[in-house]
Amino acid sequence: MRTFSDVNLLLLMYFMLLYLYFSSAVSSPLYSSSSCRLQGQFHLNGMHKAGDVVLGGLFEINFFSVFPDLSFTSEPQQPTCHGFDVLGFRQAQTMAFAIDQINRNPNLLPNVTLGYSLYDNCVKLGIGFRAALSLVSGQEEQFILDETCVGTPPVLGIVGDSSSTRSIAISTVLGLYRVPMVSYFATCSCLSDRQKFPSFFRTIPSDAFQVRAMIQILNRFGWTWAGLLISDDDYGLHAARSFQSDLAQSGGGCLAYLEVLPWGYDQAELRRIVDVMKKSTARVVIVFAHESHMINLMEEVGRQNVTGLQWMASEAWTAATVLQTPELMPYLGGTLGIAIRRGEIPGFREFLLQIHPDQHHNNSYGNSMVKQFWEYTFQCRFAPPPAGWLEAGGALCTGQEDLENVETEFLDISNLRPEYNVYKALYALAYALDDMLQCEPGRGPFSGHSCGNLKGLEPWQLVHYLEKVSFTTTFGDQVSFDENGDALPIYDIMNWLWLPDGRTKVQSVGEVKRSASEGEELIIDESKIFWNFDSKKPPKSVCSESCPPGTRMARKKGKPVCCFDCIPCSEGKISNKTDSMECTSCPVDFWSSPQRDRCVPKQTEFLSYHEPLGICLTVTSLLGTFICTIVLGIFIHHRSTPIVRANNSELSFQLLLSLKLCFLCSLLFIGRPRLWTCQLRHAAFGISFVLCVSCILVKTMVVLAVFKASKPGGGASLKWFGVLQQRGTVLVLTSIQAAICTAWLVSASPTPHKNTQYNNDKIVYECEVGSTVGFAVLLGYIGLLAILSFLIAFISRNLPDSFNEAKLITFSMLIFCAVWVAFVPAYISSPGKYADAVEVFAILASSFGLLMALFGPKCYIILLRPERNTKKAIMGRGIES
Incomplete structure (x- = not known):
């Protein structure tokens, strides 16, 4: 609802008036010391009913007022009101009905009769304030002290007001005296400030909850890009601030634009606003404004034919029938809006049908109010008509008119919304009063554990019980107030339907509420929603399309x-x-x-038996092993031939066995690296090659020794190269390599490693050498033995052919060293599995080099040139090749 600021001047005036109004006695020469009089008396349009406890009410019965010119040469005239509001009158009758129903309920306030005193505020702050002062002080002009006061007594609590502005002003003053005020229509969230309004309560949700409800609907349909239109008053401006703040906190969307609708019809400004709406990509428009603003706006929307928008209405215009016309439905059809909770009040229509201008009222004002309703409904007038209440003439009212025979929205109780809030407000006061009167003496909440009693009830005592009241209406809604005096909020969600026959209908499609146990909850039946689009589906309203996964x-x-x-x-x-x-x-x-x-x-990569490179290397390794086996078989079969015996057959057999180990050890480098293969591969490689090279070294040394022994005086050198010495030398040289490998494995053993440095999307399984020094020493020792063998063989290359195979050894060592010299840079520069492939290739290449260079010529002679496999041929005295 609307709120207005800057009421300080009015408040100051009414504070002064209230001070005079509440004074118990005023010295006056016109009255004796035993009596007092009111400083002033207001002529207000009201209805009253006597009771043990009287409750007050403020309602909008007329919506126009006339204030006379102020002239202080005579007594100032009272303002007059006109323009009957039949719905405001129905809200007032709701209070009368609720009190009548409570009085007939034996379980609620037994033995206590409630009365009421309600006034017309004429939609004016000044008149509403007059009415509130009259309710809390009484209307009698003179009171006789020490005697029973006559007339309408002060009320214990007030139901009202319908406007946030009037509620702010009135509650500010009544809060000083802790007079409870329960509003049924004031929504400003500022009224939740308990420091400023300590005795204010309300049965309608505040604007803060309405804003959150709007945001929940936006989130429900994925509308993250929306425009916001607000009225140029406190209602719109406050709603805009709340909306922007809550939207930012929820992170559920953004505002494409924020425009303020002007008061009145400013065509240029409205044209500009509609132009902004047309150019924006936002398909959802949220409006916190009043009917008058929307009427002017929709005229311009229709003039520019702006369709394809999804409107969202605040409660201020959700139920505005003036906008529900066939002319505007092409634009407003499908509107979703927040509406005050609709309720059902059983027996209310029967009560309304009993209203008659001749029924008894406590004073002439009540009867005049009913007559005014009668004149409005039947377009007749009583003689003489109340001055200013009915401008148009008409037939005379007979009093025999029947309400059931006339079509009037007064009797349409299918959409009771403000009335339902009035109903709940009355029952909240009644239940609080009932709780207070049921207090057991000595167990009360007040000082000295006292209780309130019927004869001495104080308004502030009722405030205490209102804060704790909790009940459920016959419609099933729970009513209680939080620490700020706000009731558990609940709103209906409305949808504007455009029926095929051109008629319009506003129906409820859900609700949003907050309960004490479940928190805020949004319930929408999407199957009932009418979407005013060709797709018949919710529109898409986003600034940017959602980012997909990835x-x-x-x-x-x-x-x-x-x-x-x-x-x-x-x-x-x-x-x-x-x-x-x-x-x-x-x-x-x-x-x-x-x-x-x-x-x-991640993809795994290692030198596998299943890939072409691994298969080729495996086949080559097995082929080399097979050739070594064949060569070994040939040598064993021809072990008695001169060429086998002349070349140190025992070392040849050891050399062939070591070459088989060299070929086989290459298989350890193929396949997924595991701890045992990582530890074994380099140890097996190092020991097998040292065994092979040490055999070649000893063989070369034996050749050199035999040559020296053939010279005079050189026979003594042969004693150092007997069979046992040869075996021992090979064993010692190999043991050194075994010791190196053992120290390496113990100090820094090679381990499997997942390497991701080469490719981020692949895991390269490899063996970390553990100790680079250990690996270098292992290779260095093999290289040292190979160089020694090469040097000795090179020295012996020119010896007579009958005594040595130094040329073959020199050539084999040359191949061996060339392969391993090339291996080092190739190994370092090769990534992942290719480093293993390079090492396997080096092993196979050097092994084949040794096998072919040392045993190829001999096998050739044994198998293809047996005539050269004689002692004479070997001694150089046979036939020439």
Whole structure:
């Protein structure tokens, strides 16, 4: 509802008036010391009913008022009101009905009769304030002290007012005296300030809850991009502030524009606002304004034919029948709005049908109010008509008119909304009063554990019980007040239907409420909603389309947070939900999928038996082993031939066995690295090659020794190269390598390692050498033995052919050293599995080099040139080749 600011001047005036009004006695020469008089008396349109406890009410019965010119040469005239509001009168009758129903309820306030005193505020702050002062002080001009006061007594609590502005002003003053005031229509969230309004309560939700309800609806349909139109008053401005604040906190959307609707019909400004709406990409328009604003706005909307918008209405115009016309439905059809909770009040229509101008009232004002309703309903007049109440003439009222025979919205109780709040307000006061009167003496909440009693009830005592009241209406709604005096909020969600026959209908499609146990809850039956679009579905209203999984949102510079670009996640990061703000990194062993929406296990890479390279190396290794076996078989079969015996057959057999081990050890480098294979591969490689090279070294040394022994005086050198010495030398040289490998494995053993440095999306399984020094010493020792063998063989190369095979050894060592010299840079520069392939290739190449260079010529002679496999041929005296 509307609120207005800057009422300080009025408040100051009424504070002074109240001081005089509440004074118990005023010295006056016109009265004796035993009597007092009111400083002034207001002539107000009201209805009254006597009772043990009287409750007050403020309602809008007339919506126009005339204040006479002020002239202080005679007694100032009272303001007059006209323009009958039949719905305001029905709200007043709701109070009368509720009190009548409570009085007939034996379980609520037994033995206590409630009365009422209600006034017309004429939709004016000044008149509403007069009425409130009259309610809390009484209307009698003179009171006789020490005797029973006659006339209408002061009330214990007030139901009203319908306006936030009047409620602010009146409650500010009544709060000083802790007189409870329960409003049924004032929605300003400022009234929730308990410091300023300590005795104010209300049965209608505040604007703060309405704003949150709007945001929940926006979130429900995914509308993150909306325009906001507000009225140029406190109602609209306060709603805009709340809306922007709550929207920012919820993170559920943004405002495309915020426009203030002007008071009156400013065509240029309205044209500009509608032009903003047309150019905006927002398909949803939220309006916190009054009927008058919307009428002017929709005229311009119709003039520019702006369709395709989804309107959302605040409670101020959700039920505005003046807008529900066939002319406006092409634009407003499908509107969703927040409406005051509709309730059912059983027996209310029967009560309204009993209203008659001849029924008894406590004073002439009540009867005049009913007559005014009668004249409005039947377009007749009583003689003489009340001055200023009925401007148009008409037939004379007979009093025999029947309400059931006339079509009037007064009797339409299918859509009771403000009336339902009035009904709940009366019952809240009644239940609070009932709780207070049921207090057990000595157990009360007041000082000395006292209780309130019927003869000495104080308004502030009722405030205490109102704060704790809790009950459920016959309609099923729970009513209680929180620490700010606000009732548990509940709103109906309305939808404007455009029926095929051209008629319009506003129906409820859900509700939004907050309960003490479940919190805020939004319930919408989407199947009942009429969407005024060709698709018959909710519109899409976003600044930017949602970012799919695999992307993240990047805000556009200078734009609201709802306007963004969708940036694909970088490699190794994913987003698995819509509109992700960040991309998350995958775990170590996982990588992002091509769509960047999930993490998948990384591809693993190692020198496998199942890939072509691994298969080729495996076959080559087995082939070398097989050739060694064949050569060994040939040598064993021809072990008695001169060529085998002349070349140190025992060392040849050891050399062939060591070459078989060299070929076989290469298989340890193929397949997924495991701890035992990592530890064994280099140890087996190092020991087998040292065994092989040490055999060649000893063989070369034996050749050199035999040559020296053939010279005079050189026989003594042969004693150092007997069979046992040869075996011992090979064993010692090999043991040194075994010791090196043992020390390496103990100090820094090679281990399997998942390497991701080569490719982020792959895991390269490899063996870490553990100690680079250990690996270098292992290779260095092999190289040392190979160089010694090469040097000795090189020295012996020119010896007579009959005594040595130094040339073959020199050539084999040359191949061996060349392979391993080339291996080092190739191994270092090769990534992942290719480093293992390079090492296997070096092993196989050097092994084949030794096998072919040392045993190829001999096998050739044994198998293809047996005529050269004689002692004479070997001694150089046989036939020439």
